Amino acid sequence: MSEVLRGRAWVFGDDVDTDLIYHNKYLAETDPKNMPQYAFEYFPGKEHFAKEVKPGDFVVAGKNFGCGSSREHAVYCIEYAGVPVVLAETCSRIYYRNAINNGYPVLFIKGISDAIKAGKIKDGDELEVSLDTGNIKDLTTGAEFHGDAVSDLEKDIMSAGGLIEYLKEQAAKK
Amino acid sequence: MGKTSIVKIMERASGKPVKVGDRVWCNIDWSTARDFGGANCVLQFEKEMGMEAKVWDPDKIAFTFDLQAPAHSEKVAVNQKIIRDFAKRQGIKRVFDINHGIGQHVMLEAGMIKPGDVVLGTDSHMNLLGAVGSFATGVGNSDIAASWINGTNWFRVPETMKIEVTGKFQKGVTMRDLLTKIVGDLGAGGMDFLAVEFTGETIENATLAERITLCSMVTEMSGKVPLIMPNGEVLKWMVERAGPVVAERAKEFAADPDAEYITVLKYDVTNLEPLASCPDAPDNVKPVREIAGTYVDQIHIGSCSNGRFEDIEAAFEVFKAAGCKVNPNVRVIITPSTREVQIQATKAGMVEKFLEAGVVFTNPTCSLCTAEHYGVLPSGDVGCSTTNRNFIGKVGKGSHTYLMSPMSAMATAVKGVITDPRDILG
Numbered sequence: 001m002s003e004v005l006r007g008r009a010w011v012f013g014d015d016v017d018t019d020l021i022y023h024n025k026y027l028a029e030t031d032p033k034n035m036p037q038y039a040f041e042y043f044p045g046k047e048h049f050a051k052e053v054k055p056g057d058f059v060v061a062g063k064n065f066g067c068g069s070s071r072e073h074a075v076y077c078i079e080y081a082g083v084p085v086v087l088a089e090t091c092s093r094i095y096y097r098n099a100i101n102n103g104y105p106v107l108f109i110k111g112i113s114d115a116i117k118a119g120k121i122k123d124g125d126e127l128e129v130s131l132d133t134g135n136i137k138d139l140t141t142g143a144e145f146h147g148d149a150v151s152d153l154e155k156d157i158m159s160a161g162g163l164i165e166y167l168k169e170q171a172a173k174k
Numbered sequence: 175m176g177k178t179s180i181v182k183i184m185e186r187a188s189g190k191p192v193k194v195g196d197r198v199w200c201n202i203d204w205s206t207a208r209d210f211g212g213a214n215c216v217l218q219f220e221k222e223m224g225m226e227a228k229v230w231d232p233d234k235i236a237f238t239f240d241l242q243a244p245a246h247s248e249k250v251a252v253n254q255k256i257i258r259d260f261a262k263r264q265g266i267k268r269v270f271d272i273n274h275g276i277g278q279h280v281m282l283e284a285g286m287i288k289p290g291d292v293v294l295g296t297d298s299h300m301n302l303l304g305a306v307g308s309f310a311t312g313v314g315n316s317d318i319a320a321s322w323i324n325g326t327n328w329f330r331v332p333e334t335m336k337i338e339v340t341g342k343f344q345k346g347v348t349m350r351d352l353l354t355k356i357v358g359d360l361g362a363g364g365m366d367f368l369a370v371e372f373t374g375e376t377i378e379n380a381t382l383a384e385r386i387t388l389c390s391m392v393t394e395m396s397g398k399v400p401l402i403m404p405n406g407e408v409l410k411w412m413v414e415r416a417g418p419v420v421a422e423r424a425k426e427f428a429a430d431p432d433a434e435y436i437t438v439l440k441y442d443v444t445n446l447e448p449l450a451s452c453p454d455a456p457d458n459v460k461p462v463r464e465i466a467g468t469y470v471d472q473i474h475i476g477s478c479s480n481g482r483f484e485d486i487e488a489a490f491e492v493f494k495a496a497g498c499k500v501n502p503n504v505r506v507i508i509t510p511s512t513r514e515v516q517i518q519a520t521k522a523g524m525v526e527k528f529l530e531a532g533v534v535f536t537n538p539t540c541s542l543c544t545a546e547h548y549g550v551l552p553s554g555d556v557g558c559s560t561t562n563r564n565f566i567g568k569v570g571k572g573s574h575t576y577l578m579s580p581m582s583a584m585a586t587a588v589k590g591v592i593t594d595p596r597d598i599l600g
Binding site for chain 2: 014015017019020023024025027028029030042043044063064067068069070071072075090092093094097098101102151152153154157162163164167168171
């Protein structure tokens with residue numbers, strides 16, 4: 001994963017809960033492909049996300065992203081919209097598991113919560129992101145950020161493509 | 175250095191010594207799913223493993239129908255059928271269908287849960303089962319589907335926070351108010367990735383209902399699991415339901431006296447007053463006294479946080495003190511957490527009195543935890559609820575909700591505006 005990606009930022013603050021990401025109204029949906037149309041519908045000021053997000057855009061957030069419900073829909077609705085990675089200071093533990101278990105990267109970025117509050121990284125900024133290190137360059141404002149290291153097990157699960165794929169790989173090795 | 179409860183639990187579950195920060199594979203005692211998320215688990219398991227694949231152990235899997243029970247839409251009805259059919263094919267006997275109530279509560283009453291058990295479920299409030307010392311945790315569909323393959327899953331061994339509680343609640347003040355106080359103090363991310371042990375005389379003397387309330391909102395601080403080892407009356411109740419092994423397990427998984435904690439917090443409830451989580455976040459906490467007089471449209475008492483018999487009884491105490499009447503300008507809905515609670519409340523004569531006063535007393539469900547349930551609020555309405563979340567638009571776009579104890583909620587129902595229950599109880 002030494003890829004460097006380039007794309008636009010969609011910026012959110014701290015404690016973004018799962019109802020704001022994917023509202024409980026749509027929980028009966030079972031096909032992940034149908035979920036992006038509802039992404040951030042209830043988030044004040046981001047109601048246009050689902051219509052305007054482009055594959056390659058990034059979701060950038062502060063602390064405790066994805067707090068609340070265990071719904072995996074909140075990962076799928078971003079992943080299937082073509083967003084390659086969520087960049088957050090931290091995310092809630094269930095959200096983190098749900099992402100890793102799908103082989104979907106969530107990277108923890110030091111200091112990004114304060115930077116969002118200070119306007120050093122804003123909606124629409126052009127970002128350069130290294131998936132390997134989580135290092136970010138905001139090409140619009142010039143700000144730079146560094147990612148936290150990911151543990152070996154989480155890396156292994158992600159590179160297998162998710163938890164079920166990882167378990168299949170392990171079973172095949174035996 | 176001694177061990178915390180969660181370290182002991184994960185050592186049993188992984189079969190090896192563990193330390194904080196390790197990633198370990200734990201054997202799962204129960205892998206459960208609800209009507210919400212359950213169909214997703216089934217479809218994912220069958221897509222990834224094939225239609226002929228068998229789950230690792232049908233006797234360790236359970237389904238509970240609680241979020242939208244009975245089904246209110248065709249889509250939900252189809253999802254419930256997907257679960258029933260899968261359970262039949264796989265020989266899974268524990269299907270708690272639409273007539274049972276909230277999953278964790280139902281499984282607890284059925285004697286399925288023991289201290290030290292590792293329990294997964296597609297409910298972020300699964301961890302309220304920490305109220306009886308089990309490591310229960312809410313997860314998504316991938317975690318559940320994966321655990322059905324060989325009965326294990328991965329976890330990080332968490333640091334533990336200890337919260338010591340002393341003192342006795344004054345009249346009109348309850349465990350819910352302590353919980354609201356803690357949520358306000360620590361904030362939405364205040365327990366992120368942590369296990370939390372609740373100890374102290376107030377906890378040791380607390381009823382099971384109170385312990386459940388306290389543990390139910392650890393999720394609202396992003397905690398991994400709260401833990402209280404059963405003692406006294408709770409232990410007796412558990413032994414009756416789940417067998418004598420509960421007593422051995424409660425001892426085995428109690429934290430060592432010299433266990434290491436990342437933080438120790440102390441609370442004295444003696445001077446605590448009724449508190450509320452104001453719109454639109456659980457950690458936006460104010461004294462009920464300060465917001466008294468605020469007009470509300472609907473009051474809801476229930477949920478996995480405050481839907482036990484003792485919660486309904488506490489609400490009834492306020493209701494009775496006000497002459498068994500509620501304000502005609504508000505809609506009042508009470509939802510018991512399980513059928514057992516519903517029967518208890520009925521036998522105690524409370525249901526009849528509530529119905530006579532015009533209260534809607536429903537079947538046991540999660541009720542107003544979603545906007546896809548009866549009782550949803552229209553834009554502009556203000557609700558008052560004993561559920562655990564009041565996120566923006568959670569139970570209806572443009573509506574706002576105050577979270578509070580069953581006593582405060584009933585005092586509000588009586589007056590039609592937010593009211594401190596002490597004003598009615600005297």
